[in-house]
Amino acid sequence: MTTLLVPLVTGEAVAYWVCGPLMVIAALAMVLFRKAVYSALALAGVMVNLAVIYASLDAPFLFVVQIIVYTGAVMMLFLFVVMLVGVDSKESMVEKIQGHTVASVLAAVGAFVLLAAFVGNSLVNSAVGVGDANAQYGGNVQGLAALLFGKYVLAFEATSALLITAAVGAMVLAYAERLTPRLDQRARAKARIAEYVTNGVHPGPRPSSGVYARHNAITSPALLPDGTVAQDSVSPVLVNRIGLPDADALAAPTKKAFAAMEAAQGADEEDL
Amino acid sequence: MNPNFYVVLAAVLFTIGIVGFLVRKNALVLFMSVELMFNACNLLLVSFSRVHGNLDGQAASFFVMVVAAAEVVVGLSIIIMIYRARHSANVDNENLLRY
Numbered sequence: 001m002t003t004l005l006v007p008l009v010t011g012e013a014v015a016y017w018v019c020g021p022l023m024v025i026a027a028l029a030m031v032l033f034r035k036a037v038y039s040a041l042a043l044a045g046v047m048v049n050l051a052v053i054y055a056s057l058d059a060p061f062l063f064v065v066q067i068i069v070y071t072g073a074v075m076m077l078f079l080f081v082v083m084l085v086g087v088d089s090k091e092s093m094v095e096k097i098q099g100h101t102v103a104s105v106l107a108a109v110g111a112f113v114l115l116a117a118f119v120g121n122s123l124v125n126s127a128v129g130v131g132d133a134n135a136q137y138g139g140n141v142q143g144l145a146a147l148l149f150g151k152y153v154l155a156f157e158a159t160s161a162l163l164i165t166a167a168v169g170a171m172v173l174a175y176a177e178r179l180t181p182r183l184d185q186r187a188r189a190k191a192r193i194a195e196y197v198t199n200g201v202h203p204g205p206r207p208s209s210g211v212y213a214r215h216n217a218i219t220s221p222a223l224l225p226d227g228t229v230a231q232d233s234v235s236p237v238l239v240n241r242i243g244l245p246d247a248d249a250l251a252a253p254t255k256k257a258f259a260a261m262e263a264a265q266g267a268d269e270e271d272l
Numbered sequence: 273m274n275p276n277f278y279v280v281l282a283a284v285l286f287t288i289g290i291v292g293f294l295v296r297k298n299a300l301v302l303f304m305s306v307e308l309m310f311n312a313c314n315l316l317l318v319s320f321s322r323v324h325g326n327l328d329g330q331a332a333s334f335f336v337m338v339v340a341a342a343e344v345v346v347g348l349s350i351i352i353m354i355y356r357a358r359h360s361a362n363v364d365n366e367n368l369l370r371y
Contacts, residue, residue, distance in 0.1 A: 012273040020281050027285055027308055031292035036300045036361075043304045046285075050311055057278075059318050059330050066314075069337050074307065074344050081348045082300055085361045096364050104294030112287040119279050127275050128325030140327075147331045159338050166342035173349040176356060
């Protein structure tokens with residue numbers, strides 16, 4: 001009689017013990033991350049791991065659907081909305097109701113105990129496996145198709161109505177009417193000239209950023225003929241963010257080089 | 273593998289979803305927590321489909337996914353609408369339906 005030194009490990013067990021903890025960690029991370037983008041990415045991690053577990057549970061169709069629908073469509077939609085609704089808006093953790101967090105966690109623990117107690121009553125220790133059910137129609141997809149287009153065909157049709165209603169509803173809800181007419185090129189040019197006539201604002205494009213011997217970044221200010229800084233040459237957004245670099249410091253190497261050249265020239269003339 | 277393991281995993285995920293839904297204030301993260309709970313239920317459906325040896329659980333899980341997709345589309349557009357009016361996605365601020 002041969003005894004197995006290593007207990008028989010199935011692919012399911014490997015998938016469960018690798019993806020299960022990862023899912024729990026990612027789910028906790030989703031709840032704990034302060035920024036919505038991180039939460040969305042953590043949730044995408046949960047869904048990918050869940051897809052792997054579906055694959056290990058003999059559900060190849062759901063594995064693919066989980067990846068396409070959840071990680072593909074739903075999470076992308078989430079990320080789009082996160083980008084629209086403000087990525088950088090930090091959530092305030094001030095409790096409007098005192099003891100809210102503690103009470104919530106207690107309630108969740110209670111719910112877990114309830115789940116464990118109820119489900120614990122119906123625990124089963126063996127699974128029939130869906131191998132036979134899959135093989136009945138020649139595969140998992142064929143078997144599901146037989147169910148969806150046979151036994152559940154009415155629910156399936158209702159699903160199509162639901163999806164089209166949701167799509168139309170989203171379009172109606174997210175549509176925002178324009179309150180002011182869109183400005184065309186002629187209107188903008190007219191406004192620019194009017195601004196020039198009344199306030200004397202230059203109607204042409206703004207000066208480009210400065211080019212120095214060692215710097216030509218978009219943050220380097222351009223110099224006017226009299227040596228002063230052209231304020232318009234750097235975007236105000238950049239000025240607000242990092243400040244205007246000192247033009248004298250930027251031009252210093254050039255000035256030093258010129259001074260050295262002049263000195264050398266003078267020395268040459270003395271030699272002659 | 274023993275199906276009880278999957279039951280425990282699904283219960284843990286569902287509980288984390290409940291915690292997220294109750295504790296967080298950003299409407300988007302609340303939605304994500306709801307999705308997490310959907311996923312926990314789907315896991316349970318698929319694993320019990322295996323216990324009983326038929327595909328009905330997997331079909332139900334497919335329907336849950338469809339409904340979740342529709343729910344997310346409408347919910348997110350409502351969040352965008354509220355954001356346009358209030359410039360905030362914080363559920364504590366939404367104490368009025370209009371204005």
